[in-house]
Amino acid sequence: MNTAVNAGRVALVTGGGRGIGAALCIHLAQNGFRVVVADIDSENAAGVATDLGKDHIARAVDVANEAAVVGLFNDLETSVGPVGVLVCAAGLLIMPGGERPLIKDMTTDIWERSYAVNTRGAFLCSREFLRHREAKPVPHGRVVFFGSVAAQLGGYRSSAAYIGAKAAVMGYAKAFAREAAHLGITSNVIAPGLIDTEMLRSTVTSSGALAAAAQNIPLGRIGTVDDVTAAVDYLVSPGAAYITGNVIDVNGGYRMQ
Structure with a gap:
């Protein structure tokens, strides 16, 4: 990307x-963006922003909290500048005791919290982005949401709450694409497959299980965060101006359509 x-x-x-x-923050900063690292964990956010350098900032926010999200955008638009790219990467997979809760055993608390972070959070952040861009348009506005291969396949290691929440995001992103199109803003979804992250490792019991999972992937390996950042890199670029309302699968062929 041209910085x-x-x-x-x-x-x-x-x-x-x-x-x-965090990997996306690093990549976007390397490609010339001024990055706002937002996370519910203020220490983690501050650590990433510090590593990025003085032009980048951290903000603590619970994306499921409407007032917090509204306050975040009001703050940024005033003190930093108009947000041109929004990446909704905040996500939550609840695994009590390290096990996937079955539907018959699932509590409403797990269900509601899964939707609050994964779905409501994406809605609140993108709504505020759209409101501010209506008031002050920017060129090459971009929103990238995160779905999941689990939402496309019904999942094997993920809970029904997570699957449902991510499926909702994937549908919502298309509605957002239509309503934001008049501003030149694109809205797309990254649907990662099996990516080597803490979330994936929380769903498997051993490195042997990861190796076994890789055997079911045509490209023969678990994905990396770099595979995901490369796809986001394209979607936020001016070259992706005619792509909106799409789901980009980053899964090594685990699911083909």
């Missing part, structure tokens, strides 16, 4: 304190 094109552009990444979100 000169992105100079001065603000990219907000939710869930930026660790995992895929």
Whole structure:
């Protein structure tokens, strides 16, 4: 990516304190964006922002909290500048005791919390982004949501709550794409497959289980965060201006359509 094109552009990444979100923050900063690392864990967010350098900032936010999200955007638009790229990477997979809860055993608390972070969080952040861009448009506006191969296949290691929440995000992103199109804003979804992150490792019991899972992937390996950042890199670029309402599968062929 041409860093000169992105100079001065603000990219907000939710869930930026660790995992895929942190990797995205690093990648976007390397490509010229001024990155806002947003995470519910203020220490993690601050650590990532510090590593990125002085032009990048951290903000603590619970994406499921409406007032917190509204306050975050009001703050950024005033003190930092208009957000041009929003990456909704904040996600939550609840695994009590390290085990996937079955539907028959699932509590409403697990269900509601899964939707609050994964779905409501994506809605609240993108709604505020759209409101501010209606008031002050920017060129090359981009929103990237995160779905999951689990939502496409019904999942094997993920709970029904997580699967349902991510499926909702994937549908919502298309509605958002239609309503934001008049501003030149694109809205797309990354649907990661099996990516080597803490979340994936929380669902398997051993490295042998990971190796076995890799055997079911045509490209023969578990994905890396770099595989995901490369796809996001394209979607936030000016070259992706005619792509919106799409789901980009990053899964090594685990699911083909």
